[in-house]
Amino acid sequence: MADKTIILYDFPSKNGSWNAFVIRIRYEQKKCNKYCDLPILLHQACAEVQRPSFQNRLDRISDVESTLKAAGIPPTAQWPDSGKPSYTLPAIVDPSTGAALADSLVIAEYLDKAYPDKPLLMPSSTKALQLAFEQAVLSSIGPMFFQFILIKLCDVVNPASEEYFRRSRVSLFGKSVEDLVPKGESAKEEWKKLEAGFGKIAGWMKEDKFVMGDTVSFADFVIGGWIITSKIAWGEDSQEWKDIAGWHDGRWSKLVKNLEPYYSK
Amino acid sequence: MADKTIILYDFPSKNGSWNAFVIRIRYEQKKCNKYCDLPILLHQACAEVQRPSFQNRLDRISDVESTLKAAGIPPTAQWPDSGKPSYTLPAIVDPSTGAALADSLVIAEYLDKAYPDKPLLMPSSTKALQLAFEQAVLSSIGPMFFQFILIKLCDVVNPASEEYFRRSRVSLFGKSVEDLVPKGESAKEEWKKLEAGFGKIAGWMKEDKFVMGDTVSFADFVIGGWIITSKIAWGEDSQEWKDIAGWHDGRWSKLVKNLEPYYSK
DSSP, rough: OGOEEEEEEHHHHHHSSSOHHHHHHHHHHHHHHHHOOOOOEEEEEEESOOTSSBBBBOOGGGGGHHHHHHOOOOOOOOOOTOOOOESSSEEEEEETEEEEEEEEHHHHHHHHHHOTTTTSSOOOHHHHHHHHHHHHHHHHHHHHHHHHHHHHHHHTSSSHHHHHHHHHHHHSSOHHHHHHOOOOHHHHHHHHHHHHHHHHHHHHTTTOSBTTBOOOHHHHHHHHHHHHHHHHHOOOOOHHHHHHHHHHHHHHHHHHHGGGOOOOO | OGGGGGEEEEBBBBBSSHHHHHHHHHHHHHHHHHOOOOOEEEEEBBBBSSTTTTTTOOGGGGHHHHHHHTTTOOOOEEEETTTOOOOOOEEEEETTEEEEEEEHHHHHHHHHHOOOSOOOSSTTOHHHHHHHHHHHHHHHHHHHHHHHHHHHHTTTOOOOHHHHHHHHHHHHHSSSSHHSSSHHHHHHHHHHHHHHHHHHHHHHHOOOTBBBBTTHHHHHHHHHHHHHHHHHHHHHHHHHHHHHHHHHHHHHHHHHHGGGGGGGO
């Protein structure tokens, strides 16, 4: 079985998976394990929390580029300041097919195409709609989310990665994580905008359990990723998490609960 | 049959339907006529082109508010400057159920709910995905589109509506239609951004004929609406239309062609 094991690369962390984009694939991975007998081995460096089931490939976030290059996984973006290729996670290697890919959307499409007899992540010809959903969610909550959450994530990544994480955020967002955080009245307004962004998503879903009614799909993993990242970044006892968990009749904490059977921490 | 006729309100025009949001419902209407035997009567004032099949209810865009109020159709938004309720088209009245609604998304949801035995506009539990798709398209192309197209639409609305159309655009966009148009180098850059916005949508759809593969759905009418508005606003012989029609291997003009069986001018 070992040679058929799909390798998923995740970020180093003090305490489990924290990146909203990787979490999407952790959902998929569990879905695959649960329903498809498709073994996926997690590779994650946990500097403080050693998990015997994870292979520690990435000791520091700064190792992502060399690790992915060595695995033959192509870059997915460019650094805005230097224009150099940017290597991002999640990334997978599937020894059964030789596929070596990064980007959660590309990986989801790949898994559906490579394993069409398994339950689809983008069922009923919804591939284009699911990709657009990801963009709609990102444009609705992303800008507000990033400014608040990046400084909290400095405490979540492992200490060996923190300096690189801070430096590369400046490259990506043009400001330090401290300067990104809204202050005073602006903080209240931006927090209300984040709530309104989630309100848009609630408006699309209405009373439905999942985005596609009773059917779990990639779109749910996109939202679930953001919610789990929030919970980890702010902590369960924080006012921020209590706010988010309570918004829109508590639907976001309920969604994460409904998605639990599909998630692998 | 007359008492079962759904009334669709559209804008006055020199030459047929021009509003991207109303066009979505004209697609739906045709789909309903074609497949559902659901009669929909079009109400449109055509100051220059009299069409015997249309009832001329709206002589001027400024009549929208009083016409919709009289029909019991609620406002859908607020004017940004005054905060007063804003009455928008498309709007419908369905005498079979008493429904009186505005907003293309609300109307599409209503038609699927009121006539669930007819072909659905949002099939296979995709309602939330379709609503998100609308937002994703709007955020990808809307800002670029509006700044270029509003000045062209001043020549498309009927002369009796032009002054009101110009004045209300200032209220909505904070600038005159002339000042909205990018000039010089900025015009080239913004046009490239519009192309890139359409490129995103092309990236979601890949090689598929429609957004959901071979199945026509509301998402196609959303794109179709923007494309038909472009063709009408710039004119078939314009460089702008030739650009748009040629982008991404001509897929947007092909899409409008593939949607023709569903469209009622």
